Amino acid sequence: MKEDFKENTISTEEIYKGKIIDVKVDTVQLPDGNQSKREIVNHPGAVAVLAVTGEGKIVMVKQYRKPLEKSLLEIPAGKLEKGEDPEHTAIRELEEETGYSSGNLKLINSFYTSPGFADELVYLYLAEDPWKLSDNVEGDDDEFVTVEELSLEEAFRQEEEKIIHDAKTSYALLYAKLFLFPEGD
Amino acid sequence: MKEDFKENTISTEEIYKGKIIDVKVDTVQLPDGNQSKREIVNHPGAVAVLAVTGEGKIVMVKQYRKPLEKSLLEIPAGKLEKGEDPEHTAIRELEEETGYSSGNLKLINSFYTSPGFADELVYLYLAEDPWKLSDNVEGDDDEFVTVEELSLEEAFRQEEEKIIHDAKTSYALLYAKLFLFPEGD
Numbered sequence: 001m002k003e004d005f006k007e008n009t010i011s012t013e014e015i016y017k018g019k020i021i022d023v024k025v026d027t028v029q030l031p032d033g034n035q036s037k038r039e040i041v042n043h044p045g046a047v048a049v050l051a052v053t054g055e056g057k058i059v060m061v062k063q064y065r066k067p068l069e070k071s072l073l074e075i076p077a078g079k080l081e082k083g084e085d086p087e088h089t090a091i092r093e094l095e096e097e098t099g100y101s102s103g104n105l106k107l108i109n110s111f112y113t114s115p116g117f118a119d120e121l122v123y124l125y126l127a128e129d130p131w132k133l134s135d136n137v138e139g140d141d142d143e144f145v146t147v148e149e150l151s152l153e154e155a156f157r158q159e160e161e162k163i164i165h166d167a168k169t170s171y172a173l174l175y176a177k178l179f180l181f182p183e184g185d
Numbered sequence: 186m187k188e189d190f191k192e193n194t195i196s197t198e199e200i201y202k203g204k205i206i207d208v209k210v211d212t213v214q215l216p217d218g219n220q221s222k223r224e225i226v227n228h229p230g231a232v233a234v235l236a237v238t239g240e241g242k243i244v245m246v247k248q249y250r251k252p253l254e255k256s257l258l259e260i261p262a263g264k265l266e267k268g269e270d271p272e273h274t275a276i277r278e279l280e281e282e283t284g285y286s287s288g289n290l291k292l293i294n295s296f297y298t299s300p301g302f303a304d305e306l307v308y309l310y311l312a313e314d315p316w317k318l319s320d321n322v323e324g325d326d327d328e329f330v331t332v333e334e335l336s337l338e339e340a341f342r343q344e345e346e347k348i349i350h351d352a353k354t355s356y357a358l359l360y361a362k363l364f365l366f367p368e369g370d
Contacts, residue, residue: 004256005249005329016200016208018224021302023201023208026251036327038251039203041226043302064190065300066211066223071189072300079301109344111352113298114305115250115257116264117206117228122352142221144190159294167296167307167352174359 005031007038020044020079043120047090048077050108050172051100051127052180057149059130060169061097064144073148073158074169077122086123094127096139098147102127108175113167122168124175152181190216192223205229205264228305232275233262235293235357236285236312237365242334244315245354246282249329258333258343259354262307271308279312281324283332287312293360298352307353309360337366 007028015023022042030036051059062073078093080086087105095101105125113120150158155173158164164173192213200208207227215221236244247258263278265271272290280286290310298305335343340358343349349358 004247005331006256007249007251018210019222021208021224021226023206023226025203028251030327031329034327037204039206040252041206041208041303042252043299046301062189064192065297066192066213067225067227067302067304068297068300071191072297074300077301109355110347110350111355112250112253112257112350113352114228114303115253115259115351116231116262117252117305118226118299118303119252120299121350142215142219144216146190162295165295165297165306166300167298167356170294170296171352171356171359174356174363178359178363 007031007036010035039117041118041120043079043118044082045080045086045121045123046077047080047086047093047123047125048075048168048172049090049094049105049125049127050075050176051094051098051102051130052176053149054129056181057151058155058173058176059098059100060148060150060155060164061145062148072166073163074166075172077168087125090123090125090127094130095133095137097143097145098130099133099136100127100130101133102130104128109171111171124168124172152176192216192221195220224302226303226305228264228303229267230265230271230306230308231262232265232271232278232308232310233260233353233357234275234279234290234310234312235260235361236279236283236287236315237361238334239314241366242336243340243358243361244283244285245333245335245340245349246330247333257351258348259351260357262353272310275308275310275312279315280318280322282328282330283315284318284321285312285315286318287315289313294356296356309353309357337361
């Protein structure tokens with residue numbers, strides 16, 4: 001890379017160490033020699049799963065999102081535990097949130113969600129033909145979700161109504177349209 | 186919505202008020218009556234622009250992303266100023282970061298980037314046939330970017346190499362493949 005404009009850290013102020021996120025402010029040296037501040041959120045990373053049933057329905061979860069003070073409909077997702085393999089996290093979250101499991105995950109893509117202020121990296125997996133578990137899997141005791149299974153067409157309708165309003169889910173829907181249902185629903 | 190599992194705020198602890206983000210921890214009442222903590226980042230929101238030149242090239246910017254300690258190649262983007270109309274922000278950021286302008290922006294979609302811990306909402310615009318400005322537009326004095334113009338094919342290659350590794354950009358590339366270049370590059 002010719003010019004990567006690396007910003008060297010002059011000093012770091014630890015602001016917060018939380019259960020999920022840490023926050024710090026770095027004072028950096030800019031390429032022109034001046035200094036600036038960078039407000040940074042450190043996050044453990046996350047997984048998301050595009051699960052498509054044998055009937056061609058996308059398995060989604062509705063969940064209250066406190067930062068938005070409203071519920072969103074999203075593909076199942078969850079945070080990485082320390083040292084956990086993302087594929088294992090993906091299976092665990094799929095089981096806990098939806099009651100489906102899969103032995104056949106494929107990594108679709110990974111992406112940073114907000115590289116301007118956070119280091120959260122999301123791994124997006126595809127689970128085709130997931131099966132229903134006979135027993136409920138115990139999940140996080142502070143997570144309450146309802147499961148909905150939608151056709152791709154219905155999912156795009158919910159996106160127009162902003163019930164689906166989430167980057168990883170919107171990406172997954174375009175991916176499904178391009179590669180899983182190229183002829184339509 | 187039958188069950189939205191609303192989490193009522195019992196108390197709020199302000200952690201940080203920054204230049205770009207604010208951080209707080211809410212103690213909430215869960216649907217089952219128990220309490221939990223929610224770590225929340227408030228962000229002003231942002232815009233991103235998929236600009237496609239008359240030659241069919243996507244205009245991108247390479248920028249050092251301090252939270253990741255590396256450079257990413259992304260579509261031009263920037264934060265909303267307080268009270269600013271997102272379309273106006275989009276034109277301003279396109280001009281400042283790339284030297285292109287457009288009078289003809291179309292809203293493609295909007296999405297929350299990390300609804301589990303942040304309220305950042307990104308508005309994604311399409312700018313077809315942007316024109317080159319004759320003079321440089323002064324931007325933020327702590328932002329250093331280089332402009333690259335890529336074919337869609339080349340952009341997907343950079344995504345495989347994780348030089349493009351960003352949710353809004355990955356979404357924009359799928360959108361371009363589906364709706365702007367359906368026959369390929």
